[in-house]
Amino acid sequence: MSASPAVPHHIAIVMDGNGRWATRRFLPRVAGHKQGVESLRRCVKACGDRGVRVLTVFAFSSENWNRPVEEVTGLMELMVGALAREVPKLKEDGVQLHFVGERGGLSDKMVGSLLQAEAATAQNHRLVLNVCFNYGGRWDIARAAAELARRGEALTEANLDRAMALAHVPDPDLLIRTGGEQRLSNFLLWQSAYAELFFSDKLWPEFDEKALDEAIAAFQKRERRFGKTSAQLNASPTDRQIA
Numbered sequence: 001m002s003a004s005p006a007v008p009h010h011i012a013i014v015m016d017g018n019g020r021w022a023t024r025r026f027l028p029r030v031a032g033h034k035q036g037v038e039s040l041r042r043c044v045k046a047c048g049d050r051g052v053r054v055l056t057v058f059a060f061s062s063e064n065w066n067r068p069v070e071e072v073t074g075l076m077e078l079m080v081g082a083l084a085r086e087v088p089k090l091k092e093d094g095v096q097l098h099f100v101g102e103r104g105g106l107s108d109k110m111v112g113s114l115l116q117a118e119a120a121t122a123q124n125h126r127l128v129l130n131v132c133f134n135y136g137g138r139w140d141i142a143r144a145a146a147e148l149a150r151r152g153e154a155l156t157e158a159n160l161d162r163a164m165a166l167a168h169v170p171d172p173d174l175l176i177r178t179g180g181e182q183r184l185s186n187f188l189l190w191q192s193a194y195a196e197l198f199f200s201d202k203l204w205p206e207f208d209e210k211a212l213d214e215a216i217a218a219f220q221k222r223e224r225r226f227g228k229t230s231a232q233l234n235a236s237p238t239d240r241q242i243a
Contacts, residue, residue, distance in 0.1 A: 005220035008173035010054035011047060012195065014187055015040065017179030017203030019071075030074035035205035037082050044095060044129060046209045050216065054128045054169045058187045062102065062136035079133070080113050087117045094126030100165045101135035102143075128169055137189030140165045144190075166191055174219045178204045178211075196222050 015036055022032030040057060047055045060075060090097060099114040106114075114133075144163035145155060153159050161167065172188060175195040182199045184192065198215045200207065 007051045007216060008196075008219050009052070010056065010170055010172045010174075011052050011215075012056040012058075012172035012175045012188055012192070013043070014058045014175075014177040014179075014181075014185060015204040015207075016177060016181055016185075018205060020179065021203040021205045028074075029068075029071050030078065032205060033075055033078055037078065037086075039205050039207055041086065042208060043212060044090070044127065045093070046212050048093065048095070048127045050212075052127065054130070054172075056100075056130040056132065056166065056169075056172060056188070058132045058135070058185075060101075060133045060135070061186060062134055062139055063186065076107070076110060080110060083113045083117050087120055090129070091121050091124065094124045095121060096124040096126075096128045097121045098128065098130045098168065099133050100130050100140075101133045102139060103134070105134060130166060130169065132187070135165075135187075137184070137186045140188075141190055161190075164190055171195065173224075174198060174215065176200060176215050178202050178207050194224070196224065 018032035018036040019029040020032070021035060022029050025031075043057075044055060059079070064072065064075075087097070097117050097120075099118065103111050103114070141160075141164070143165070144160050147163045148155055148159055166188070171191045171193070172195045175184075175188065175192050176198045177183075177185075178200045180199070180201045180203075188195075196219050198218050200211055200215065202211050
């Protein structure tokens with residue numbers, strides 16, 4: 001009997017299209033972000049049910065501060081409210097929360113909410129949920145390099161990897177972007193070196209369990225070579241010893 005196709009250990013998602021979803025319905029953009037929280041709730045549960053061990057989502061980029069003031073303010077209020085509502089359920093479901101990003105520009109209230117959520121779920125191990133908030137991939141690399149310099153450590157690939165903001169989890173196996181765009185937008189630039197990319201035309205509020213399964217099914221059809229050839233991957237142990 002052949003083994004079942006592997007489920008990605010770590011899925012990363014650029015949750016794009018909330019604003020467009022709202023605009024098409026003649027709603028304020030913040031309404032799209034509220035609906036996006038519902039999609040994230042479904043996705044977290046679906047990932048846990050399917051055996052995914054790490055989910056990393058791009059909630060707010062360092063460039064998003066350039067959006068209209070009312071949208072940014074609404075997003076901040078939505079984040080605080082969502083934490084208050086969702087953390088008890090996440091704790092019950094075995095989800096361990098991590099907030100990844102620059103906290104210097106956030107309010108004391110926001111930072112306190114993030115710290116409380118992380119502390120409340122620290123003992124959970126069913127699924128790690130990394131929420132990238134006020135995050136940028138270039139910021140992550142620059143911060144890690146600065147940290148190595150501060151410690152007096154050599155700037156090597158291995159040391160830099162250990163200093164990155166997601167050093168507590170393996171690199172993503174599958175990176176999904178919704179909303180029809182096909183770019184990384186400064187998300188996990190270091191960690192996505194060998195991630196399989198999947199682009200969905202669905203706007204994030206429309207991304208459901210079926211769409212997640214389609215992305216996972218596409219991942220399972222990929223051959224992940226990590227620089228090797230197909231022949232090397234498919235060689236039997238005996239063949240490898242002879243070689």
